[in-house]
Amino acid sequence: MIKKLPNLLFFITSFSFAQDAEIFKPDSIKKKIEAIQISTTLRIDGVMNDPEWKLAKPTSDFTQIEPYQGKQPSHRTEVRVLYNKNYLYVGIFARDSLGKKAIRATDFKRDFSFRQHDLVALSFDGFNDKRNAMALVTNPYGVQRDFLSFDDIYYDIDWDGLWRVRTSRTDSGWVAEMAVPWKTLRYPKTDSLTQNWGFNVFRNRRLTNEQTAFSPFPRSFTNTRMDYAGVLSNLQPPPPSTNLRIQPYFLTSLDRYKNFDNKPNENTYKVGGEIKWAINPNAILDVTANTDFAQADADRQVNNVTRFSVFFPERRQFFLENASLFGVGVGPNEDLSGGNMRVQPFFSRRIGLDDNGNPIPIDVGARFVYRSLKRNYGAIAMRQREVGDSPGTNFFVGRYSENFGKQSRIGGLVTVKNRPDGSNMTGTIDGFFRLSESHSLNTMAVYSTSTNGGKQGFSGFAQYYYSTNQFKFWWTQSIVTKDFNPEMGFVSRSDVIGTTPGVFFFNRGKWIPFKKFIRAFEPGIMTEFYHQASTGKLIERQLNINPIWLNFQRGGFFGYLINPTFQRLTEAFIPLGVTIGTGDYNYVRHQIYASTNPAAALSLNTSFEWGTYFDGRLNSHDIRLQIAPIPHISILARYNRNHFKEVGVENATTKVDLYSIEGRFALNPRVQLIGFYQKNAENLSQNYNIRLSWEYQPLSYIYVVYNHREFDNLLQKPKQMEDHVIAKISYLKQF
Template sequence: MKRKAVFLFYTVLIFDVYGQETFKPDSVKPQVWAIPTTDNIRLDGKLQETSWTKAKPASSFTQVEPYQEHKANDSTEVRILYDDRYIYVAAFCRDTLGAKSLKAPDLMRDFNWRAHDTFAIVFDGFCDHRNGMSFVTNPYGAQKDYLSFDDTYFDSDWNGLWQVRTSRSDSGWVAEFAIPWKTLRYAKKDVHEMGINFLRLRRESNEISVWSKYPRSYGFSRMEYAGILKGIQPPPPGTNLQVNPYVLFSRHDKDGSSTLNYKIGGEAKWAINPNTVADFTFNTDFAQADADLQVNNITRFSVFFPEKRQFFLENASLFGPGISPNDDLSGGNMIIQPFFSRRIGLDALGNPIPIDAGARTVYRSSKRSIGAMVVRQHAYDTLPVSHFATVRYTENIGKQNRLGVLVTTKSSPGHVNAVTALDGFFRFKQAHSLSVMAMHSGTTEKPNGLAAYGRYFYTTNRFKFWLSESVVTKDFNPEAGFVSRQDVVTTAPGFFWYYRGQKLPYRKLIRSFEPGVASEFYHSITRRELIERSVKITPVWLTLQTGGYIGFSVTPSYQHLSDPFQPLGVYIPAGQFTYTRYALSMGSNASRKVSYILLYESGSYFNGRLDLTDIQLNLSPLPNITLRLRYNDNYFQEVGDQFTTQHVRLYTTQLRLALNPRLQLVGLFQKNTQTHTNAYNVRLSWEYKPLSYVYLVYNSRASTTDPSVREVAQIAKVSFLKQF
């Protein structure tokens, strides 16, 4: 143990010496002034009102990518106005190639911003350098928004009430935002400034530039690097209530019988003051939520599907502390979430369970955050009525540290499950961060369970190093949460090296060389022995100047099965297995009209062989038309007790037709040879006014082996949002 500690100390010390090129926030921050306007601002992306000419622009953008702190090659100018209802932001993104260089593969809400020409705003309304509220658009006016905290926790699917319109010309493109003061969160009174930053991605050159600079290894929501918005006078808090009723008609056909139904319900949001928001839901319906994409799982981990239902998305990061793999797959594969909202209103197969009502209140300030949520789930089939409750409290310690407590309960007649969790987040200097949590679960007439984790990150422009440790006992049972493995002690160290030096070949093609090692070790607590080991070695990972990538990895693995394992129906007996897998990963420029992602894995697998092919092809001849095709094939060769040889294939087709960002038709088809099913989901959505929708939805699921097994649902839903 002592040797490990010494090794870790010297490793981090070496990284600290050679991992620089990061910098502290400027002591004198850039400033931009907003000016009041009496003009009737027409939101059209043309900036014809005289007030726009009076506002002094924020310019002088500097690069984050590819050359940190260099001047941006194409200039961006931002102007800000306000009146008693809105804050208006206009961005002129100049482009030397004009409109023909602009990239926008689709018009979907919450688009993948790295595939588009993008302009983004982030506000720090409390000036606490921790909370961020971001508004993002592309040259065609598609909207993306999210909440962030410490640039670590994100509510990526939060949908705020705001508008944007754009225009395109031979000089570039213009984005004109109108953001209601009631949408922003800020201190109660005497607000004259906020933290703010702007980001632009010019996709033709894959250049990211920002107004207030920050290191490349950090994110846009790292608010201590933001500049200052001055001269504002937000209106004093008043009535701030949104009501969103809906009416729904549906027809459900199953087993030869047909059922007609109607439903009335809705939601309400009351901003009691700028710090406190209460949400209510009645007869909750999620017919408009995207269908889950099917996954063929060949690992011993449970599949973690993300939340997509709107009521549970806002402030999800406050209620959902825990660990999971990062987007770059650093930190390990272990997932521990003491609260996971998909346990509410969905069964184990993802089928909906009626929700009678729910309420949530959240208080956020520069010092602390407090949240509470209660939901009543209707009795359904053989399941009794259930009540879910969650309480969350966090206290900010110093500038970048935090302590918190979370309590969740699930109760039904004669049964109660409760989980208590204590957690902390600590940032030492700029590059070092540590997340910790300890959890206890208790269930009626069942043993108590324990879980805990600690995850350390060291992040600079040259290195990323991590060490994750977690413990989950066999009796840990978060019925309102999620855990991917039980009865394990997990150790997951790893690192990435980011090289952009002069010795990098083909620098016009290659942006960085990023090799790394990610290892994981799982020991059984009850058996007191190693049950799984994998060491993923990536000697080659090249990030291209266009945003594409090429990578190759080798993963030697060890598995000790105490019980049989059945991935995709292939029976593997208990025993010890050692095997090695090889993977080739490739991705093209995602902004092009034709792009692809390829993953090919091969090599031994337990006592046999497995070849995995996963191909994604994206076709986007116009931003209004997007076709995405995916083919996943697992080819088992002499695997398991029966030396099984078979293909298990999953086909996915997604078509999106958009007249504009507010009127779209989306179709999804999935064919799975393992479950022998064809599934369709077709959804027409019309946002006839901000956050007010008309939906027409068609769902079908049918067996490919028995034509009589088929389930069809047809839904029409209208919602209306009114703000008081």
């Protein structure tokens, strides 16, 4: 049966091809919003009472995306666009019959979660290439979210643009008033007097999860799929000119250590900064000196009981910008499709951080990025300082990709890590092919070599997706050889051949009961087969059968999975201190995932796992409780437990707990106090981070940070502790 399962999945998917009646093609006649030129400067206060707004005719012809694609919205959204020589102004009135009572927002975090907020989003395609977009998003309290999108596949989520928004909330809905400097936007220099850009406006009414858009698109896509965008017409932007941003900083810190060898207490001062030069609308150069990331969010610990390495996301701002150009690779999607295997030839956390996430100073670095309709290329060069046993290290990554067709590309990437004792290099060839609106193929081949030891290795993958409004099918084939070693990259597992097909079904038929509460029934099957690359033998098999998955109208969900699993251990496996010996193991795990409405003042997200585990049993649960009585106050508590029962060579019965609590307290989107505490029984560690942040003018900040870490070192008794108090001020000036 197991051998026949991939064929069964392929048959089910092939049979369903003809069922896709709702993935419509982009309309050849584009909807338009006309921008009106003014000579005055507007006051941005979220009220829209300047008389100039009356010059622009409101556009309100929106279409539902969710839950009823193509239907009329339940609530009107009105959009007006004005501009002068310095700014593009957008005014939006999100009407609502319930007024303020309908508004949902859980925090004031910049780049907030789409699932927890009312919002309106603007998508700009200044080059009309129908591939790339700049998205500016706000919620009813003027909190900003902005990102860059490329082919609606790769996203620079943490890109921060320089723009301003103010909002107001009334008994008729809420108003957003935005002012975007022309220097923030990207557009070509042309001889034409006027320009027309690709443009879309998207709204999410979070109370009912109703999503609407000015220019409609299939619900399985997003508002940055710009071949479906409308047109923003009659623009007369100034010709692109010198665009230089300078952001120096000054920092002082008190560093205290207890029970460390050769690590004295210090009081330090630090000066550095960054320069961003938009050389032209296509090319940007970033230079950083004495780089500092004191304000970066702290990593969240994870207790891992799988055979895959944990992937910690990048949190440092310099490396987050334009990350999508260099971030080629394969990995699981947010909805768990695609398989668990992750391979990235370049992973920016290899620069300026050790294996435990501790910072290593960066002396100087630069990044150059060029993007156009035909091609994209860029490079990063960094110098990491010599500290203790870690020698001075040079890092380089170069990237080139050529676009062709509507949304396809081929490219290459090179990484070089150079230390006094040798160099490590990788070379990558990759491609993405949009075969149709629903079909796509992503491929990559990587070669690695090291001068110190001379080992060479190979990794590659091919990943096919077929996505419609009715189902999503994927097949990922990957390989990582035993000696593949990308020292500037990330690999979740070595010496493995992965085969991971799967399918999700999206059902919204009238037969679904309790339609007032249940929006969709989405069962699925996710299979994973792993063979050892050096021997060809099967070493792991998972059949993740998901017979029940319900998505609720208010954003919650409930799902049940059963996972028959086979594991062949060729060496000891030690999850959370429990040693499991070599041999073959068959066991079955059960999982329940559930969430209430994540936008509510009180929300709960839980997962429970139980069943056999190798030669014993393992019960696990993860509980997250969020309390957000008002957006100014948000508290998230988490409790994670793994309870082993008679597992491993020592027949171990033990519990490993992980606790955390974080709070965000905000006067407004610009002044916030953020705290985070975490305790882990696995290594007896306690960490907390407290950060006061004041954005005293756009993208200029004052930070006061306190970090505390304590943990048991098996080679050092008693417990080691360190404390850091940091004050930092940065100032951004745009020329």
